[in-house]
Amino acid sequence: MTASDATVAVTLGSGPRFEPRLARRKASASVFLVACLVAIGLLMLALGLLLYEVITKGLPYLDLDFLTAFPSRRAERAGVLPALVGSLEIGLIVGAVSVPLGVGAAVYLEEYAKNTFFNRALRTNISNLAGVPSIIYGIFGLALFVRVLGLGRSPLAAGLALALLIMPIVIIATMEALRAVPDSQREAAYALGTTRWQAVRRAVLPAAAPGIMTGIILAMARAIGEAAPLVVIGAASFVTFLPTPTQPGFTVLPIQVFNWASRPQDEFQGIAAAAIIVLLVLMLLLNGLAIVVRARLSRHLQW
Amino acid sequence: MTASNATTATSRSRALTVPRPRSERVIELLLVAAAGVGVLTTVGIVIVLLLEAAQFFALVSPIDFLTGTVWSASILPFRFGIIPLVTSTLEVALLGLVVAVPLGLLAAIYLAEYASLRTRNIVKPILEILAGVPTIVLGFFALNFITPQILKPALPSIGTFNMLSAGIVVGLLITPLIASLSEDALRAVPRGLREGAFAMAATRFEVTRRVIVPAALSGIMASVILAMSRAVGETMAVVLAMSFNPKLTVNPLEQGGTMAAFIAQITSGDTPQDSIQFKSLFAVALVLFAITLGLNLISNRIVARFRNRYA
Numbered sequence: 187m188t189a190s191d192a193t194v195a196v197t198l199g200s201g202p203r204f205e206p207r208l209a210r211r212k213a214s215a216s217v218f219l220v221a222c223l224v225a226i227g228l229l230m231l232a233l234g235l236l237l238y239e240v241i242t243k244g245l246p247y248l249d250l251d252f253l254t255a256f257p258s259r260r261a262e263r264a265g266v267l268p269a270l271v272g273s274l275e276i277g278l279i280v281g282a283v284s285v286p287l288g289v290g291a292a293v294y295l296e297e298y299a300k301n302t303f304f305n306r307a308l309r310t311n312i313s314n315l316a317g318v319p320s321i322i323y324g325i326f327g328l329a330l331f332v333r334v335l336g337l338g339r340s341p342l343a344a345g346l347a348l349a350l351l352i353m354p355i356v357i358i359a360t361m362e363a364l365r366a367v368p369d370s371q372r373e374a375a376y377a378l379g380t381t382r383w384q385a386v387r388r389a390v391l392p393a394a395a396p397g398i399m400t401g402i403i404l405a406m407a408r409a410i411g412e413a414a415p416l417v418v419i420g421a422a423s424f425v426t427f428l429p430t431p432t433q434p435g436f437t438v439l440p441i442q443v444f445n446w447a448s449r450p451q452d453e454f455q456g457i458a459a460a461a462i463i464v465l466l467v468l469m470l471l472l473n474g475l476a477i478v479v480r481a482r483l484s485r486h487l488q489w
Numbered sequence: 490m491t492a493s494n495a496t497t498a499t500s501r502s503r504a505l506t507v508p509r510p511r512s513e514r515v516i517e518l519l520l521v522a523a524a525g526v527g528v529l530t531t532v533g534i535v536i537v538l539l540l541e542a543a544q545f546f547a548l549v550s551p552i553d554f555l556t557g558t559v560w561s562a563s564i565l566p567f568r569f570g571i572i573p574l575v576t577s578t579l580e581v582a583l584l585g586l587v588v589a590v591p592l593g594l595l596a597a598i599y600l601a602e603y604a605s606l607r608t609r610n611i612v613k614p615i616l617e618i619l620a621g622v623p624t625i626v627l628g629f630f631a632l633n634f635i636t637p638q639i640l641k642p643a644l645p646s647i648g649t650f651n652m653l654s655a656g657i658v659v660g661l662l663i664t665p666l667i668a669s670l671s672e673d674a675l676r677a678v679p680r681g682l683r684e685g686a687f688a689m690a691a692t693r694f695e696v697t698r699r700v701i702v703p704a705a706l707s708g709i710m711a712s713v714i715l716a717m718s719r720a721v722g723e724t725m726a727v728v729l730a731m732s733f734n735p736k737l738t739v740n741p742l743e744q745g746g747t748m749a750a751f752i753a754q755i756t757s758g759d760t761p762q763d764s765i766q767f768k769s770l771f772a773v774a775l776v777l778f779a780i781t782l783g784l785n786l787i788s789n790r791i792v793a794r795f796r797n798r799y800a
Contacts, residue, residue: 215693222598226615230615235630236634287523287526291523299524307528311528312527315530318778318781319722319781320724321724322774325534325537325774404621411621417724440725443629444628
């Protein structure tokens, strides 16, 4: 009894034994914080080196001719015009297909679907689709759009495959935006005697629009940077004409980068870097658009 | 009386809305159809892979395919043993995780536990930009910078195309995924646990290490598995960094051949579509699909269990 009392007194009272422990504890804490900062520093460094490498290699080849010329066997004459047009054309197809389908599916799942087995299966299916590798979408597109539907190796077939690829991303982003709209908005609409669709159309969708638009634009950026499914669909390596949506034969910026970067010569690595700069600027413009749209649409929103 | 009771019970959720005209039914049907496209896509993918792979398995026995250790689709005698492709794929994915798990996890812990709003506004966009970089650009970076400028001086025996550089860039591209999902998991740990630990005079590092990270461990695991699934299916970064040359080797300084890289190689060349090589890509794709689906299902299951614990 007395012995244990003594022990307690010693542990509590012995300041000299307690202080160095605290110093050590604080030291390991700062070592950890340094590790965190090093990790973040490394990520910044990697991103910085990546941009530096692309810009120093590509900038010498980047001029107006590069944007308006067709690919060539000679690197200094080559340009990205067909790839740029192809990317924009396919981007439009992807948007026209994936936006109505994705937003529609999300509205159903968030605003209409009751908690039934069928609807839970729909949700699980969406999250699984988001995890399917992009190259598998290419194989599906090759089988369904190119062969069965007979679209050939056309921008339309490529656009449809990419639309399916980004649909889960659009759905998930839209569902999150719809979930963030407070129920009071729906109830206020119902109180005015609206039907369910009128409430969705006039109250919920406008309130969720900034989030939905941001999700759509980020998904579009993903589609524009994607190359793997288009390799499978059969984007051509050497396109010397401007692609038309339903005719076979097209290329896009990432594919053009792939073809040039696959050649060992320094000049082709250089024009690959220049094409990367064009691609990154295109994506930067899209992201800028996302910020502007978000700001404009959310101007009148307050709750 | 009983009848009207039954109606109110079943349609309680619609009690607030007025009776719906026929056009509303049409709209609802259209919305269901949109959601159904997702199901059709899944079913379509599975059917395409199974039907086309069946044609290949009529020529090569599935057992030889799954247990064979030699892959030679372009040089006679043709051999279709998928083991070298699977080992290369897993090796690149594991190398990627070796890079991405520490980087992503430390970034996530920093963002969730340490960062002020100001540093957060710097770090978060960097991760988002990294997540948005097209994977072909990372492949270009591996081929033009990581291999010649960083790896070659340190490891002179390394080839122009090698698994190590592929693993590093795959790691860079999955780091943002691990960081953002792990950060969500860390933030989901209830405040009470954190405050309880601080009340016991623990330092911030001790709270993080002994309380927060263990509590969020399942969410962190789920993010790592999902990232692994991304790494296994990654194509363009890997194709540029290590090209495709299937060998049964674990030496990261050598070339290898992943499953996705094989699919890209066959489809980007002039291989006739009725050849056995072209048919083999569907069997490879089926295996790839099965592996990624399995990883995604495991990840989802862990997340679902995690959600129940603190709900």
